[in-house]
Amino acid sequence: MTDLSAFPVTRRWPAANPDVLQLYSLATPNGVKVSIALEELGIPYEVHKVTFADNSQKSPEFVSLNPNGRIPAILDPHGPGGKPLGLFESGAILVYLAEKAGKLLPSDPAARYETLAWVFFQMGGVGPMFGQFGHFFKYAADKVANNSYPVERYRDEAKRLLSVLEARLEGRDYLMGDEYSIADIATFPWVRGTDVFYNAREVLELDSFPRVMAWVERCWARPASQKGWAVPA
Structure with missing residues (x-):
């Protein structure tokens, strides 16, 4: 089982299954981009709700993953080289997921x-x-x-x-x-x-x-x- 303890975000949002991609998001136009992509690509993931009501996106744990304090963000236990990768910015995440799965982004x-x-x-x-x-x-x-x-x-x-x-x-x-x-x-x-x-x-x-x-x-x-x-x- 992958050890994600080096990522402070997992202290506030513990991973039930640390071997699947962890998504930190909220159902906003920006947040759903990543969940829709994950569903299209068939990549297993576990979602953690980051609410604006209590400013969770500004918490030290979340900011450790995204210094900009905005959703969405991901933590992939199987990133490049087989090492865990934390990533923020929805555009960067979409490109990463598409390249990881080899879909939704032309090869030409x-x-x-x-x-x-x-x-x-x-x-x-x-x-x-x-x-x-x-x-x-x-x-x-x-x-x-x-x-x-x-x-x-x-x-x-x-x-x-x-x-x-x-x-x-x-x-x-x-x-x-x-x-x-x-x-x-x-x-x-x-x-x-x-x-x-x-x-x-x-x-x-x-x-x-x-x-x-x-x-x-x-x-x-x-x-x-x-x-x-x-x-x-």
């Missing part, structure tokens, strides 16, 4: 880099901008009730990013064409989240992006998506 070098470009598009654009929009539109609406600028700024940027996706999906089922990839897994939870988490379908005029919404439905229809979306419960 040109297609691989193009896929990574769309992963980074989500990491640098869709995630931060949609997140800021959701914060001001829903969670901090009372704080900006007399100032429409924050909501308008991030609403307009979110719609611009949706238009980029709409153009990309012309003639494509997925961001890379016929093949589902980590680029889709990274991005579709954020688009779906604007509706189911932020209740912003009308404000973002989601129905004016028909290719995007059809793509979201294709991604959501996958059993791994629906299972991973609810992890952790």
